[in-house]
Amino acid sequence: MSDRPVPSGRVAITGVGAVTPLGTGVDKFWSRILAGESAVERITLLDPSEYSTQIAAEVKDFVAEDWLDKKEARRIDRFIAFAAAAAQMAIQDSGIQLTDELREEFGVLIGSGIGGLTFLGEQHRRQIEGGPSKVSPFLVPYMIPDMASGYVSILHRLKGPNTCVVTACATGANAIGDAYHIIKRGDAICMLAGGSEAPINELGLGGFCSARAMTTRNDEPHRASRPFDKDRDGFVIGEGSAVFVMEDYDFAKKRGAKIYGEVVGYGMAGDAYHITQPDPEADGAYRASRMALRTAGIRPEEIGYINAHGTSTYYNDKGETQAIKRAFGDQAYKIPVSSTKSMIGHTLGAAGAIEALICILAMRDGKLPPTINYETPDPECDLDYIPNVARDAQVSLSMSNSYGFGGHNVSLILKRGE
Amino acid sequence: MSADTLERVRKVTVEELGVKEEEVVESASFTEDLGADSLDVVELVMAFEDEFGIDIPDDEVGEIKTVGDAVTYISKKKPA
Known part of the structure; x- marks a missing residue:
């Protein structure tokens, strides 16, 4: 841009879009979450x-x-279609006018934990049955996890930084955090950022079943995802996407954009422990939260809501509770924590983005979403999990936690729009 | 030229390229007129192979540029 603004160092969220198990479109999703x-x-x-x-x-x-x-x-993998829809909603919602000049300063970072596994499975079957000449030329482009970013950039001709992050179930949070850094350091003025996942197919389901991480409460689906409850027995797999328009704060102000909130802190840490199991001491989760607080420059007691990773597995919920207690000290018992995975399951690479969206909406409306199916307290999980019913509360700073296979731990801190 | 073959080529083309049936005339070029890129052409040729139970070798794909070319090629190849 000829009059390229000096980066303000602040990053605003000005548009949101979502495709979720509780509905396509942010309003439908949010009202059902609060219900x-x-x-x-x-x-x-x-x-x-x-x-x-x-x-x-x-x-x-x-x-x-x-x-x-x-x-x-007709043919594209579902994870790319979800991302394209969420991105279009976000752009529309932001009211931003895409000029050719701005397009060069507008990047895309929509991650996926797995990518086009449905398409991969179908093409593998075609190869086994008919030989290599039956494999679609779209296998590679529709399978690779970076194609959500690539495809969305083509649809809107966005020519700024175009990249992808793949950190399993921390993907969506890393995407928003990395986009925050890109804007903060002035490499782009605007970013579309988020996550997308469509893992419900033969290979995805087979793999997660064998990993024994999922609930088997098949006869009670609505009660199956029960984070922090003593009778939890694993996560419920989900699918969807959430995408934000993020932009330099001053740029957003200048164009008169509606500002949902800001990303103000981003912490990440590795477990260096096991490929799928979280560190039993939850040290990586603790250090990610500590780093997020440090980078935001705020004290633990300033956080008014935590959207937990809260998968409903025995180890995650126990470890995450420990990590929150360690990061927040005595304050931990005073901060409302909820896992919205109790309602929409675990959307893997989309989860961090969907949950950051929930934080932003919760602060906007002064309503904290519940952890549903919380019936029997677990002595190892003894925080305030906002059991079963949404709660009114004015909150100006929230934390969203996301952890992924491979030992990726991420905490984002989001601030309410002024 | 078999009317039946033309109909089936038309059906597959509409499905694969998301075009309108009336656009799929014999003179229409898949790339120039029907918006196919190089990947779409490969996918379309595979769909013709499946529909007609034939093999179309890579070095013969170049013969199929228009809807009419596809019908001629398939009529020649198709088992009676």
Whole structure:
């Protein structure tokens, strides 16, 4: 840009979009989250009868043709279609005018934990049955996790930094944090950032069933995801996407944008412990939160809400509780913590972005979402989990935690719009 | 030229390229007129192979530039 602004060092969130198991579109999603609804049902995307887990939180109202041209809508992998829809909603919501000049300063960072596993599975079957000449030329582009960023940049001709992050279930949080850094250091003025995931297919379900990380409460889907409850028995797999328009704060102010909030802190740390199990001492989770507080320059007691990773596995919920107690000291018992995975399951690489969105909306409306299915307290999980019913509370700073296979721990700190 | 083959080529093309049926005329070029890029052409050729139960070797794909070319090629190849 000819009059390229000096970076303000502050990063605003000015547009939001979401495709979730509780609905496509932010308003529908948010009202159902506050109502404490569960999106978990018997799986319909494939026949689940041979799998130990037969339930999931599927996106039921998504029509790819509403967002993509007919040719692409028919064949593209679901994770790319979700991202394209969420990105379009976010751009529209931000009210930003895309000029050719601004497009060069507008980047995209939409991550995915897994990428196009559905398409990969279908093409693998074609190869086994018909030989290599039957493999679609779209296998590689639709499978690679960076294609959400690539595809969205093509749809809107966004030519700024274009990249991707893949950190399993921490992906969405890393994407927002990394986009925050990109804008803060002045490498772009605006970014579309978030996560997208569509893992409910034969290979995804088979892999997670074998890893024994998922609940087998197949006959009670609505009660299956029960983070921090003593009778929790694993996570519920979900799918979806959330994307933000993020921009330099001064630039947003100058154009008169509506500001949902700001990203003000970003911490990350590795477990260096095990490929799938979290560190039993939750040291990485603790250090990610500590780093987020330090980078935000705030005291622990200033945080008014924590959206937990809260997967509903025995180890995560126990370890995360310990990490919060260590990072927040005596204050930990005074901070409301909830896991919205109790309602929409675990959307893996999208989770961090969907949960950051929840923090932003909770602060905007002064309403904290509940942890549903919280029935039996666990002595090892003894914080205030906002049991079962949403709560009114004025909050100006929230933390969102996300942890991924590989030992990736991320905490974001989000600030309410002024 | 078989009317049946043309109909089936048209059906596959509409499905694969997301174009309108009336656009799929014999003179229409897949890339120039029907918006196919190089990957779309590969996918389309595979769909013709599946639909007609034939093999279209890579070095013969170049012969198929228009809807009419596809019908001619397939009519020649198709088992009676």
